[in-house]
Amino acid sequence: MDSVTEIKEIWKAQKDVIDSRLKEFKKLWEEGSEEEIFAELAFCLLTPQSKATICWRAVENLRDSGVLWFGNVESITDYLKGVRFKYTKAQNIVRARNFFTINGKLKIRETLSQFSDPQDMRDFLVRNVRGMGYKEASHFLRNAGLGEDLAILDRHILKNLLRLGVIDEIPKGLTKRRYLEIEERMRVFSRTIGIPMAHLDLVLWYRQTGMVFK
Structure with missing residues (x-):
């Protein structure tokens, strides 16, 4: 079985689970408390180089x-x-909590709602939240139901993109320009094989870890 066929088979088998998880993410933004949204932000700040x-x-x-x-x-x-x-x-968690606290209350939803484009939200997060690069900001926005067209370029995803021929090598570092370039390649690949970006990310994560997580 070639890699693309394998990806499609995994998607077919896990599609219902993935749909359910993405609905949970959207529900967090639409109905969740500010504290629940901040918990997701804190999670994404913890994930670099950790399980x-x-x-x-x-x-x-x-x-x-x-x-x-x-x-x-x-x-x-x-x-x-x-x-x-x-x-x-x-x-970084304490700094982020302080940054998003206005008049004694967490206001992440209100702060980010000034932007209509998830890419603008991501740029804002990268500029203002210490410890949040493009990967972490993309991860948070996806988990908050806002970034379904953003790529979360962690080591699992990059390894799979290399195996699939989407990229020629795993970069030693990811500048903004390189991140956006690989993200666009992943978008094109996503459209080519007919699997939505947010689904593709979770499919590749499943392929590497054997689970659909966050």
């Missing part, structure tokens, strides 16, 4: 304890078991 499942477990514990909303850097760090660079990432 997504471990990061989400840490966020759940932070959320359930209330430390995510009120804790300082040190208390948040205590919850980041198994997360790499945990002190720096705890600092």
